[in-house]
Amino acid sequence: MISLFAPAKVNLYLHVTAKREDGYHLLDSLAVFPAVGDNVRVEDAAALSLEISGPFGAVLQAEADNLLLRAARLLAPGRGAALHLEKNLPVASGIGGGSADAAAALRALSQLWALNAELPPLALQLGADVPVCLASRPARMQGIGEILATVPRLPEFGMVLVNPGVAVPTPAVFKARQGGFTPAANLPKAWTSVDAMVTDLLNCTNDLQTAAIGIQPVIGEVLDTLTALPGAKLARMSGSGATCFAIFATPAEAAAAAAVISHPGWWRWGGGLYEQTQPDL
Numbered sequence: 001m002i003s004l005f006a007p008a009k010v011n012l013y014l015h016v017t018a019k020r021e022d023g024y025h026l027l028d029s030l031a032v033f034p035a036v037g038d039n040v041r042v043e044d045a046a047a048l049s050l051e052i053s054g055p056f057g058a059v060l061q062a063e064a065d066n067l068l069l070r071a072a073r074l075l076a077p078g079r080g081a082a083l084h085l086e087k088n089l090p091v092a093s094g095i096g097g098g099s100a101d102a103a104a105a106l107r108a109l110s111q112l113w114a115l116n117a118e119l120p121p122l123a124l125q126l127g128a129d130v131p132v133c134l135a136s137r138p139a140r141m142q143g144i145g146e147i148l149a150t151v152p153r154l155p156e157f158g159m160v161l162v163n164p165g166v167a168v169p170t171p172a173v174f175k176a177r178q179g180g181f182t183p184a185a186n187l188p189k190a191w192t193s194v195d196a197m198v199t200d201l202l203n204c205t206n207d208l209q210t211a212a213i214g215i216q217p218v219i220g221e222v223l224d225t226l227t228a229l230p231g232a233k234l235a236r237m238s239g240s241g242a243t244c245f246a247i248f249a250t251p252a253e254a255a256a257a258a259a260v261i262s263h264p265g266w267w268r269w270g271g272g273l274y275e276q277t278q279p280d281l
Ligand SMILES: C[C@@](CO)(OP(=O)(O)O)[C@H](O)COP(=O)(O)OP(=O)(O)OC[C@H]1O[C@@H](n2ccc(N)nc2=O)[C@H](O)[C@@H]1O
Pocket: 011, 014, 023, 024, 025, 026, 027, 029, 093, 094, 095, 096, 097, 099, 126, 127, 128, 129, 130, 143, 144, 145, 170, 171, 174, 238, 239, 240, 241
């Protein structure tokens, strides 16, 4: 049996730099991985099966096309395994939950089946966000998400995540986006303090935020709530929403700030970044 943690992905900024002929958008985005996520477990079995548990599991029960099963079929068509997903992250929420699960399944199954497959190209076939989730370490995403560049050295910082319980489908947000393009950000080699990082992040944007608020105005309320938290240095939406984050000086400060948010139906979390322990691909 192999068990893997599938951390959420947060886009600290997301610039849409251009649009491709096929409709996909070119991005420049800084993705980080907080220490909150789903759990994926795989075991030997004759047939391919998936069992789902966890607080957000029910949402996915009815869907035949889970990304975990798609990942398994892509990796080795026809091979069996019993998959289990503990779904702790809200679904269709801009923090890459499905992508994180697919990436964890690729890793876990290639180990279980003792395969030598090149995982990054397979990851991209499952979604633009899956390559960065396969790495599960801070990365600058470019291209449509498949080009992973190094990021400035990060200071220790804390983060609060809030999701208002509404699903926002990624294609709808890209479609609703108006306005031009934003150039790639100009970032230093290292940030030696949270404040230095926040100063640069304030010069960046999430180019999908306005469109997402147009689709789900409650995102504006989430951003106001995060901005008002004592110690919050910056509040912004992640990915295509609806999850938003706020940056704090330390993980402990973020955990304390998250604990006071008690809006019914809102999911919240506070802490620091996930420390990557998996080997490089
Ligand atoms: C916006 C981002 C930012 O990290 O995150 P999420 O909001 O999903 O977490 C990602 O680019 C999402 O990646 P992912 O969710 O894997 O997207 P995909 O399934 O490949 O694409 C869904 C749809 O989004 C649009 N899309 C996605 C990625 C991209 N670079 N350009 C696009 O235009 C396309 O309309 C595509 O059909």
